[in-house]
Amino acid sequence: MEIALHLRSSGQVESFEGVPAHLTALYGPGTLSDIDKILPLRVRRLYAGDEFCVNRMPSEKEFEDLLGLAGAKNWSVSLLTPPLTDEGLARCLPLFNRLRSVQPAPEVVANDWGVFFVLREAYPGLEVGLGRLLNKGFKDPRLPDPERFARHSQEAKELLNHCTFDSPVFQERLARLGASRLERDLLPYGKPRVAGFENFGVSVYAPFGYFTTGRVCWAASVHRPAGKKFSLGGPCDRLCERLPVAFDRSKSGLAILQSGNSFFYLYPQALLASFLRWARRRRVRLVYQGLAIAPKVGAAEGG
């Protein structure tokens, strides 16, 4: 298992005591007791950028700082990109231009088909992965009784355990189109393992899966005048990066939270622990997003 760390700024590593410590803060002491033994300690790759919001993409200066950190730590770099309009895509081109001179193995994660094709055609030196927003599956946190739901039929069970990227038809097409990696969440009611893909690298995000997002953003609207709230684009003071997260409990018992324009479920601790044990000796990249989504964290009462 390869560990990648998603950071918003280079300064975030200063107080970071490692993935196990951050997970312990999130789930509460003692809940993931053998986490030190499961997780490799060394981070190998930095994730910069954001897969949900163009306003959370780093400025060129912030990106340079992150690249400096990666160079100092000898980490490879992946740049996350959100769904983008034509204008948003143009804003990201300087980041792509800068990334292609970074070694080793610079990579962009596309969460939009248009972004994917621009990268494949204009940036042949960059590896391109497909992000989790293009990987659809059943993630509604309100399902009250998943076991009962799954008992209805094999199809219902499949719905809780499979997603777009699992399809052989999809994989065959994406291999032809030149994707190098497929990235995904653990499904909230699914098995704690993911399919291996012959032609692709596999990434799994942790400890949060996303379940909904959009371009309208409550946090961006806080400081906007009446009439300008909830509009798309426009100025954003990135309040989302300063707000503490608040966990709520869904009808299924999942801990849910919002960060900026997106909503997430915290993996139940049993799901996460089982996955980590399963993935420990497999060729899976774990993208740790605890710092990027919940930098100011309190325990989510057992997840």
Added chain:
Amino acid sequence: MRIVAPVASVREVEMSVHFGADELYCGVSPPEWEEHFGGGWWINRRSPQGANLGSWTEIREVVHLAHEAQVPVHVTLNAPYYTEGAIRYLGKLAQKLSDQLGIDGLIVSDFNLLLTLAERSLPVRIHLSSLGACLNSRAADFFASLGVRRVILPRQLRLSEIRSIVFGRSPRLEFEVFAVNDGCYFEEGFCQTTHVLGGPFCLSDWQGTLPGPEGAGLAPDEIERATEALREYLWYQNNCGSSFQGQGLPNGPCSLCWFGHFRDWGITAVKIVGREASFARKMASLQLVKAIMDEVRTGKSAEEIVRSALALRGTPEHCGKGYMCYFRES
């Protein structure tokens, strides 16, 4: 520019055509879907009860009546995600709908279903659902290469962004935009919740996840005011509490003001949202859209259309808010 209107029963077809629908769209929910896949999983984005045609006889009759008036019928297969088993079933269903029932188009969102239908080369048009989340011109080109004839653009675009997509398009691609009804707080194409479980997630109680002001440099009442604004915004997205204005026209999200621009940019069609809406709301929505479309078709300028739409709405208190517009500039 054409008007695309929803129908959910045979009896709605004649009136929809009479009041100006140029194209119809509907959902189907054949009995075997629920037997096989269960009632907790819808065949498309809307509920089987009230939003979908439930029998082959009904579907055949809808197509027959519409075709008598030279109006094409498109069928939605636009759940956010289908399993492989569901896609196998839907492949056969699509074949039956096109070969035996004579529908004219399929509205699709799931990428794997799109690939499957492209391989089948069915004699129907494929329209990309708004859930396909086509947000830029390069994505539009890609969908065109998969056999998509029309892209239904998502709600969460600005006018300038719509223009950019349409002007940068593949020349053989058509575009459709939302005209009236049913806003959405999230981007449908990236929302992996289902309306089966207690309605739209965005309208359910998720305010427990709203953070407090601690540590963010906010005054104590700032979060409260922002939360109140959110409640108000959601009320507008929910068709202003499903209300009607004094003349019986439906309140709710709309793009009527921009029909002149859409015409000038070469948009093919505008869509009335709400297959599950009441018959009264559907017909009132159609009257509203048709009234503005009539002016668009007489060649009135885009600026005149804005004035006409605001006057017809007759709700300056809502329109002035900005929250009723699908496509706002920042």
